[in-house]
Amino acid sequence: MLRRATPADLEAIxxxxxxxxxxxxxxxxxxxxILRNERAVTLVEDxxxxxxxxxxxxxxxQVCRVLSVATMPEHRRKHLGTEMMKAAEDEARRRGCAQVRLEVSTxxxxxIEFYRGLGYKTDGVLYGYYSWGEDAYSMLxxxxxxxGSPSGPHR
Ligand SMILES: CC(C)(COP(=O)(O)OP(=O)(O)OC[C@H]1O[C@@H](n2cnc3c(N)ncnc32)[C@H](O)[C@@H]1OP(=O)(O)O)[C@@H](O)C(=O)NCCC(=O)NCCS
Structure with a gap:
């Protein structure tokens, strides 16, 4: 079950x-x-x-940025990642965002396959994006x- 995380989830995350x-x-x-930041939202599969x-x-x-998404190795390929990304998009819509963006190592x-399968498109390469020198794709x-959301249509 997907739920909103609290500071008590720090060690698990x-x-x-x-x-x-x-x-x-x-x-x-x-x-x-991140867990304590008002502009951040963390969801966990519990x-x-x-x-x-x-x-x-x-x-x-108007941008919802995915800082991190991860599924424990033993739980992969059961569509938990997909569920988390879909929930992120719902959260973004509710908050009036027009885009979900992320960076992923090239x-x-x-x-990259996971994000492409979810409809994310690459819109740039960020050379040397990571501190250890790896490049990243910017995807959205x-x-x-x-x-009724801050930038959505109003009745
Ligand atoms: C990327 C990650 C979050 C995917 O999580 P997941 O729960 O396994 O994802 P899903 O089960 O929802 O995968 C959905 C689809 O994405 C694609 N996909 C997922 N992982 C893939 C992989 N390693 N290779 C190729 N395609 C992959 C597949 O099409 C998959 O559908 P299928 O299993 O029916 O073939 C997970 O592999 C992970 O935690 N990786 C390490 C952390 C990481 O790199 N995070 C992203 C960068 S911030």
Missing amino acids: YRIEIACFKERRFRRDHVDW DGQGVAGAIMLLMEG RNYGA RSVTPAE
């Missing part, structure tokens, strides 16, 4: 970062900052036994702001 990212993982204090995946979003005006072939998907 940090464990996901450690298990899923080699170089590009967030530090614990950065995850804590089956009652533990947290199997997490997605962290930052709302930047070497992260699995994630347009979404329609929900009716």
Whole structure:
């Protein structure tokens, strides 16, 4: 079940970062900052036994930025990642965003396939984007702001 994370999920989310990212993982204090940030939204996949995946979003005006999305290795290819991305898009629409954006390492072939399958398009290459020198693709998907949301149609 997908639910909104709270600061009490810090250790579980940090464990996901450690298990899923080699170089590009967030530090614990950065995850804590995201969990407490009013402009950020973190959702976790929790089956009652533990947290199997997490997605962290930052709302930047009309852009919803995916800071991180990860599924624990033993839970992959069960469409949890898809569910988290769809929930991110719903959250973006509710908040009046017109785009969901993300950056992905040009070497992260699995994630690139995952995003492409969800309809994300590459709109640029960010050379040396990561601190260790790897390049990233900038990818985006347009979404329609929900009716009644800050930039959506009003009745
Ligand atoms: C990328 C990631 C989040 C996908 O999570 P997931 O829960 O396995 O994704 P889903 O099961 O929803 O995958 C949906 C579809 O995406 C594609 N896909 C997912 N992972 C893929 C991979 N490694 N290689 C190729 N295609 C892949 C497939 O088409 C898949 O559908 P299928 O299983 O029916 O073939 C997960 O692999 C992960 O946590 N990776 C490490 C962290 C990371 O790189 N995150 C993204 C960068 S921020």
